[in-house]
Amino acid sequence: MTTNTIDLLKSVANITSKQNKPAIKTALLDELENLLTFDVITLLKVESNSTKEHRHQMELVAIRYNESAITDCLETDFSSDPQVLNCVTDKHYQVGACDKYNQLTLPLLVKNQVYGVLVIYLAKLDKTLIKTIEQLTNITANLLGTIHESEIDTLTGLLNRKTLEHNLSDFFSDLKPREPHLCPSEDVHNWLVILDIDNFKLINDKYGHTYGDEVLLLFSDIMKHNFRHSDMLFRYGGEEFIVVISFVTESQVIDILERFRLAVVSYLFPQVGRVTMSAGASRINPSLHPNTVIEQADKALYFCKENGRNQVALHHQLAVKKLIEAVDIDSDIELF
Numbered sequence: 541m542t543t544n545t546i547d548l549l550k551s552v553a554n555i556t557s558k559q560n561k562p563a564i565k566t567a568l569l570d571e572l573e574n575l576l577t578f579d580v581i582t583l584l585k586v587e588s589n590s591t592k593e594h595r596h597q598m599e600l601v602a603i604r605y606n607e608s609a610i611t612d613c614l615e616t617d618f619s620s621d622p623q624v625l626n627c628v629t630d631k632h633y634q635v636g637a638c639d640k641y642n643q644l645t646l647p648l649l650v651k652n653q654v655y656g657v658l659v660i661y662l663a664k665l666d667k668t669l670i671k672t673i674e675q676l677t678n679i680t681a682n683l684l685g686t687i688h689e690s691e692i693d694t695l696t697g698l699l700n701r702k703t704l705e706h707n708l709s710d711f712f713s714d715l716k717p718r719e720p721h722l723c724p725s726e727d728v729h730n731w732l733v734i735l736d737i738d739n740f741k742l743i744n745d746k747y748g749h750t751y752g753d754e755v756l757l758l759f760s761d762i763m764k765h766n767f768r769h770s771d772m773l774f775r776y777g778g779e780e781f782i783v784v785i786s787f788v789t790e791s792q793v794i795d796i797l798e799r800f801r802l803a804v805v806s807y808l809f810p811q812v813g814r815v816t817m818s819a820g821a822s823r824i825n826p827s828l829h830p831n832t833v834i835e836q837a838d839k840a841l842y843f844c845k846e847n848g849r850n851q852v853a854l855h856h857q858l859a860v861k862k863l864i865e866a867v868d869i870d871s872d873i874e875l876f
């Protein structure tokens with residue numbers, strides 16, 4: 541490695557100049573590419589499966605490789621690679637070998653949790669190089685942690701409204717099928733759902749804000765347990781939540797929301813007892829402005845509230861039945 545202090549500081553400056561998570565990850569790979577003579581660099585996202593102990597899902601975030609690096613390492617299944625698994629368990633870098641290369645595997649640690657793993661295959665490796673890459677990775681992880689913190693609602697741990705608003709159009713265009721073989725079709729859609737706890741003001745008034753907050757927290761736990769990992773969960777404000785459910789049919793989305801409604805109704809909240817919620821859903825049509833989609837869901841939710849609460853409604857079904865006036869489609873706004 542021919543790295544001097546100025547090059548390293550330039551790398552740090554470049555990584556820390558980025559303001560969103562994808563750009564920071566790209567900058568880390570760019571800087572490693574500048575600093576190292578590497579053959580393959582792979583960045584993985586690690587999702588720990590809390591229901592199955594010591595099971596981790598690995599998602600490939602990015603890969604860079606040298607054109608001449610024809611290696612079996614490219615075929616590695618990282619979810620079962622011993623070095624990757626040791627790295628996640630020990631929360632410490634691992635040095636080993638793959639094919640003819642050194643394999644350096646480093647954790648991206650945020651609050652002592654492994655958020656990602658960097659796997660680098662390179663011909664030459666020494667202690668100084670390992671320590672340099674480790675510190676660059678630590679700086680990147682610290683920055684990712686700070687950004688992550690700003691995207692999260694502090695009470696519930698769900699994504700916050702600011703994150704929803706900043707990324708709404710990207711979320712809409714980036715939604716991918718839950719199952720790779722599923723493609724958007726006439727029957728399968730993405731859905732935006734607003735969930736709202738019924739009569740929450742009464743809960744606050746009767747039991748106080750601390751119990752009110754506990755209901756919000758437990759409600760978000762029920763959300764985390766009932767919706768799929770691929771569904772995006774947000775706290776939209778007060779007692780309002782948003783879920784983006786991808787690639788399901790109309791009858792499936794109704795089943796999913798009914799199942800959730802029943803999970804809430806059957807939950808015994810400490811002190812407060814039974815709580816109900818209402819849900820308004822709208823089909824995500826990428827040609828619509830995201831705010832129009834939210835407005836449609838809100839209108840369906842309002843219908844539920846006006847008609848007894850503790851129920852689920854879809855905007856377009858209500859509009860077709862002429863139970864509500866359809867929210868205008870504003871196709872003039874070009875966001876996509």
Ligand SMILES: Nc1nc2c(ncn2[C@@H]2O[C@H](COP(=O)(O)OP(=O)(O)OP(=O)(O)O)[C@@H](O)[C@H]2O)c(=O)[nH]1
Nearest residue numbers: 736737738739740741742744749752753778779845
């Ligand atoms: N405890 C607690 N209360 C909150 C929080 N954010 C908003 N609220 C309260 O949530 C209540 C929401 O009341 P409303 O908008 O009238 O809705 P609601 O009583 O749930 O009635 P419906 O939605 O019509 O069923 C208000 O009293 C807010 O003060 C919070 O973070 N914690």
